[in-house]
Amino acid sequence: MSDFIEEGSKYLIGNYARYPISFVRGEGVYLYDSKGKKYLDMLAGIAVNTLGYSDPELTKAVCEQAGKIIHTSNLFYIEPQIKLAKLLVENSCLDKAFFCNSGAEANETAIKLVRKYFYDKGQPEKYEIVTFTGGFHGRTIGSLTATAQPKYHEGFKPLLQGIKYAEFNNPESLRKCINENTAAIMFEFIQGEGGINPIDNKFLDEIKKIAEDKDLLIVVDEVQTGIGRTGKLFAYQHYDICPDIVTLAKGLGGGIPIGAVLAKDFIAEVFKPGTHGSTFGGNFLATTAGIVVMEKVLSDNFLNEVKEKGEFLENELKKIGLNPRGKGLMIGCPLPENIKASDVAKKSLEKGLIIGTAGGNTLRFVPPLIIDFSEIKEGIDILKSII
Numbered sequence: 001m002s003d004f005i006e007e008g009s010k011y012l013i014g015n016y017a018r019y020p021i022s023f024v025r026g027e028g029v030y031l032y033d034s035k036g037k038k039y040l041d042m043l044a045g046i047a048v049n050t051l052g053y054s055d056p057e058l059t060k061a062v063c064e065q066a067g068k069i070i071h072t073s074n075l076f077y078i079e080p081q082i083k084l085a086k087l088l089v090e091n092s093c094l095d096k097a098f099f100c101n102s103g104a105e106a107n108e109t110a111i112k113l114v115r116k117y118f119y120d121k122g123q124p125e126k127y128e129i130v131t132f133t134g135g136f137h138g139r140t141i142g143s144l145t146a147t148a149q150p151k152y153h154e155g156f157k158p159l160l161q162g163i164k165y166a167e168f169n170n171p172e173s174l175r176k177c178i179n180e181n182t183a184a185i186m187f188e189f190i191q192g193e194g195g196i197n198p199i200d201n202k203f204l205d206e207i208k209k210i211a212e213d214k215d216l217l218i219v220v221d222e223v224q225t226g227i228g229r230t231g232k233l234f235a236y237q238h239y240d241i242c243p244d245i246v247t248l249a250k251g252l253g254g255g256i257p258i259g260a261v262l263a264k265d266f267i268a269e270v271f272k273p274g275t276h277g278s279t280f281g282g283n284f285l286a287t288t289a290g291i292v293v294m295e296k297v298l299s300d301n302f303l304n305e306v307k308e309k310g311e312f313l314e315n316e317l318k319k320i321g322l323n324p325r326g327k328g329l330m331i332g333c334p335l336p337e338n339i340k341a342s343d344v345a346k347k348s349l350e351k352g353l354i355i356g357t358a359g360g361n362t363l364r365f366v367p368p369l370i371i372d373f374s375e376i377k378e379g380i381d382i383l384k385s386i387i
């Protein structure tokens, strides 16, 4: 083990279970560690590196921007922030954007928007948000509370007031959570950390119906599913729905930290000067990266290819006896109890393949969206030799 890796346990808080590996360089979908070993990356920094590593345009844009201005503050207008907002708004059914730095922060913002919206409407009693078992929304107290998984809550109580949990894909359970205090329903179209669990179409219809009947906002967490991951720019575009609030992060910056919240005008307007903010949110560097990522994802045939490559990945996984689920390049394979997903991920790593795991003993494939068919095949061949 390199000296600096050993020093990690001395100087870093130990909240991550890290592999004793450190990468020094990346190109396309490949990473190279400090010993020169090559890895095929089908995890992409956990659904972050949309354009893989060392994308020439992203690198150039970020370097050039860094040489001009990295950060001012939101006391001033920031040109790339406005350009990125325009790209997001004009390619979605939402009207306005707010920028922050992570998925958790985007979800905190969404929770605040929901509360402020009903407060300003003269209905402060409407503050409860219903979220779902198996969901994941982040690690800050608000987003952690929204994450209906007790294992993440242990040791951190008391949690935020006003979040209720319903069983995912269970309309009856959802109905039981709704009362005169309910303000919003918040969910992922495909639960990522929870095990790549897609929403049922009928359940989504039920959410829409309840939201309409009871005057509730629909908040969708597209932190993992957004920015082309599922073969559409936003996962909501696979369904007949326009959410009121969409949260984004991960893939939007292609590796540069960024979060965003998109909202319809009638909600966005409740954030007046002084109501919310984020020092780094939407700074020059992050939003410059976001523009490059968005332009590439929106370029000719890019999303179509994500869809086709996703279908290819699913078929290849089926051929080696797995049961894939998901959409586009967000695919999970639940494993039988006798095979631990974490063991498979570890063995894959030894053989130069990086894959992830998710809840419910699931293997998770969220590669860079630029992966090609032969690279997918290469990954499957490595996996086949293990399973």
Ligand SMILES: Cc1ncc(COP(=O)(O)O)c(C=O)c1O
Pocket (backbone or CB within 6 Å): 101, 102, 103, 104, 105, 107, 136, 137, 138, 139, 188, 192, 193, 221, 222, 223, 224, 225, 249, 250
């Ligand atoms: C759906 C979803 N929401 C929110 C988050 C939290 O994002 P971050 O780690 O950037 O705070 C994640 C992270 O995995 C996620 O998958």
